[in-house]
Amino acid sequence: xxxxxxxxxxxxxxxxxxxxxxxxxxxxxxxxxxxxxxxxxxxxxxxxxxxxxxxxxxxxxxxxxxxxxxxxxxxxxxxxxxxxxxxxxxxxxxxxxxxxxxxxxxxxxxxxxxxxxxxxxxxxxxxxxxxxxxxxxxxxxxxxxxxxxxxxxxxxxxxxxxxxxxxxxxxxxxxxxxxxxxxxxxxxxxxxxxxxxxxxxxxxxxxxxxxxxxx
Amino acid sequence: xxxxxxxxxxxxxxxxxxxxxxxxxxxxxxxxxxxxxxxxxxxxxxxxxxxxxxxxxxxxxxxxxxxxxxxxxxxxxxxxxxxxxxxxxxxxxxxxxxxxxxxxxxxxxxxxxxxxxxxxxxxxxxxxxxxxxxxxxxxxxxxxxxxxxxxxxxxxxxxxxxxxxxxxxxxxxxxxxxxxxxxxxxxxxxxxxxxxxxxxxxxxxxxxxxxxxxx
DNA sequence: ATAAATTTTTAGTTTTGTCTAAATTTTTAT
DNA sequence: ATAAAAATTTAGACAAAACTAAAAATTTAT
Numbered sequence: 263x264x265x266x267x268x269x270x271x272x273x274x275x276x277x278x279x280x281x282x283x284x285x286x287x288x289x290x291x292x293x294x295x296x297x298x299x300x301x302x303x304x305x306x307x308x309x310x311x312x313x314x315x316x317x318x319x320x321x322x323x324x325x326x327x328x329x330x331x332x333x334x335x336x337x338x339x340x341x342x343x344x345x346x347x348x349x350x351x352x353x354x355x356x357x358x359x360x361x362x363x364x365x366x367x368x369x370x371x372x373x374x375x376x377x378x379x380x381x382x383x384x385x386x387x388x389x390x391x392x393x394x395x396x397x398x399x400x401x402x403x404x405x406x407x408x409x410x411x412x413x414x415x416x417x418x419x420x421x422x423x424x425x426x427x428x429x430x431x432x433x434x435x436x437x438x439x440x441x442x443x444x445x446x447x448x449x450x451x452x453x454x455x456x457x458x459x460x461x462x463x464x465x466x467x468x469x470x471x472x473x474x475x476x477x
Numbered sequence: 478x479x480x481x482x483x484x485x486x487x488x489x490x491x492x493x494x495x496x497x498x499x500x501x502x503x504x505x506x507x508x509x510x511x512x513x514x515x516x517x518x519x520x521x522x523x524x525x526x527x528x529x530x531x532x533x534x535x536x537x538x539x540x541x542x543x544x545x546x547x548x549x550x551x552x553x554x555x556x557x558x559x560x561x562x563x564x565x566x567x568x569x570x571x572x573x574x575x576x577x578x579x580x581x582x583x584x585x586x587x588x589x590x591x592x593x594x595x596x597x598x599x600x601x602x603x604x605x606x607x608x609x610x611x612x613x614x615x616x617x618x619x620x621x622x623x624x625x626x627x628x629x630x631x632x633x634x635x636x637x638x639x640x641x642x643x644x645x646x647x648x649x650x651x652x653x654x655x656x657x658x659x660x661x662x663x664x665x666x667x668x669x670x671x672x673x674x675x676x677x678x679x680x681x682x683x684x685x686x687x688x689x690x691x692x
Numbered sequence: 693a694t695a696a697a698t699t700t701t702t703a704g705t706t707t708t709g710t711c712t713a714a715a716t717t718t719t720t721a722t
Numbered sequence: 723a724t725a726a727a728a729a730t731t732t733a734g735a736c737a738a739a740a741c742t743a744a745a746a747a748t749t750t751a752t
Contacts, residue, residue: 266709287730300710302731307708319717319730350590360584367578375565481739502700515740517701522738534700534747 265366268335269294270304271313272365274324275332284321330397337393338373339365340386345376347387354387355429388429389420389439389475407443408453408471416443416476423473431470436460443476480581483550484509485519486528487580489539490547499536545612552608553588554580555601560591562602569602570644603644604635604654604690622658623668623686631658631691638688646685651675658691 263271273293277285287305291298309316313328324332342364346357367373374395377383384400386392391399404419418441421428432438437459446463447456453468466474478486488508492500502520506513524531528543539547557579561572582588589610592598599615600606606614619634633656636643647653652674661678662671668683 264708288728296709297711298730299712299732303709346587350587350594352586352590356586360582360587363582363584364579367575369575369578371567371571372561372565372575375567379565479738503698511739512741513700514702514742518739 263331266304267308267311267313268331268366270301270308271324271328271332272335272339274314274322275329275336278324281321282323284323286321290322333393333397333399334373335365337397338367340390340392341373341376341380341383343386343388344380344383344392348380353429353433354424355426355433357387358424358426385420387439388424389418390424402477404475404477406472407445407455407457407466407474407476408468410443410445410476412445412448414444417441418443418474419477420475421473422475428470428473435464437474443474478546481519482523482526482528483546483581485516485523486539486543486547487550487554489529489537490544490551493539496536497538499538501536505537548608548612549588550580552612553582555605555607556588556591556595556598558601558603559595559598559607563595568644568648569639570641570648572602573639573641600635602654603639604633605639617692619690619692621687622660622670622672622681622689622691623683625658625660625691627660627663629659632656633658633689634692635690636688637690643685643688650679652689658689 270290273290274285277289277293281289287298287301290301290305294301305314305316305322308314308328309322312325313331314322315325316322339361342361343357346352346360347354352360377395382394383392391402393399402419405416406422407416410416418437418439420439421432441459444458445455446458449455453471455466455468455471457464457466485505488505489500492504492508496504502513502516505516505520509516520529520531520537523529523543524537527540528546529537530540531537554576557576558572561567561575562569567575592610597609598607606617608614617634620631621637622631625631633652633654635654636647656674659673660670661673664670668686670681670683670686672679672681
């Protein structure tokens with residue numbers, strides 16, 4: 263598989279989690295920063311290789327083969343992110359682009375040895391689950407901070423948006439995976455939250471609360 | 478720089494060490510398993526980017542830019558090899574192909590953090606010197622085993638051929654970096670050596686002796 | 693010194709992945 | 723229900739990096 267094919271598969275995988283009925287050409291083009299016509303071309307190729315089920319104008323889904331391959335790419339990406347943060351000391355907002363390159367390194371043995379070296383982590387530095395050697399992921403019953411009950415205690419277990427800007431904002435607020443949250447008040451006008459984090463009270467916008475997973 | 482351009486630079490670098498006056502088109506084609514005509518095309522491109530000095534029919538040399546870039550690729554390759562052997566437990570004959578892919582990962586920060594994580598190694602698992610962040614390599618006064626004096630003690634410090642077949646042969650003979658050699662006899666007919674290694678006497682062909690560096 | 697052999701370059705194609713522009717299909721809105 | 727809008731596909735082109743076959747330059751051998 264070429265790097266380009268792998269990137270398409272990965273994007274289709276991520277979009278499938280949101281639209282399991284079929285992923286749009288335009289959505290794929292948007293994620294890959296390319297044109298819809300290029301996407302059509304690639305979907306035909308992936309279809310011929312039995313990695314996606316593609317019907318003109320009807321969107322695309324992953325075949326079993328494609329799903330397995332996509333999960334292996336995600337596995338590589340997330341394991342490399344763990345390596346970069348845990349072993350090399352990168353911050354959690356610095357690792358995405360490097361992992362985008364590392365995920366395309368071909369060796370199976372490499373990734374399994376890396377997995378072992380990292381002690382078989384189940385989650386990456388952003389709280390996303392890492393598929394094991396068989397593609398199985400730990401399932402977590404997580405909620406968005408925007409959906410939690412008032413005055414109950416929650417732990418931060420992940421971020422929905424892992425852009426550098428958002429992660430840096432969290433760093434500034436001293437919010438990290440494992441931080442304890444208690445929502446004290448919810449402003450009904452704009453859904454802004456008054457939250458206790460690290461025994462300090464801060465105000466959190468609805469946009470932020472919609473991108474923080476807790477448990 | 479594309480992966481292909483990087484591979485050409487690396488090969489020209491290695492061939493330059495043997496033919497500093499200029500590297501042949503055919504030699505490059507041989508190393509890259511490609512055709513001479515493809516090499517000509519690429520040399521024109523590298524020349525336009527001021528990475529090589531190229532004159533039709535006259536071979537090619539690296540410019541200062543090209544030399545610097547080539548050394549950085551070699552640095553990456555060798556640091557990744559150290560990582561694979563020291564941290565992930567690969568054997569020294571298994572790492573070359575994986576490092577060929579890893580050497581093309583773009584981040585400067587990554588490679589400098591990896592260097593630090595590995596404790597700034599000066600040599601890779603085959604005894605080849607690793608350029609530091611400024612491109613400087615430790616120089617070693619090494620000899621080929623085929624050139625040493627009789628009954629003097631030497632240490633194995635590297636291999637000239639790092640093909641899997643040769644390295645596996647060395648494993649079988651329990652020869653590794655650091656092994657002590659004493660040449661007891663040299664057969665003048667075919668230059669076969671009788672060598673004491675690990676306090677056992679073994680016979681070593683001239684071809685083998687020509688691929689083992691000692692000090 | 694010149695012919696033969698070798699090496700290198702040129703010219704013209706191919707493949708992969710992209711693009712633009714135009715055509716077609718599907719969806720949305722009246 | 724049909725026209726307008728949006729999404730998608732097709733057709734044709736391009737750049738990168740490779741190839742083959744033929745031409746040109748250099749080297750070698752007599």
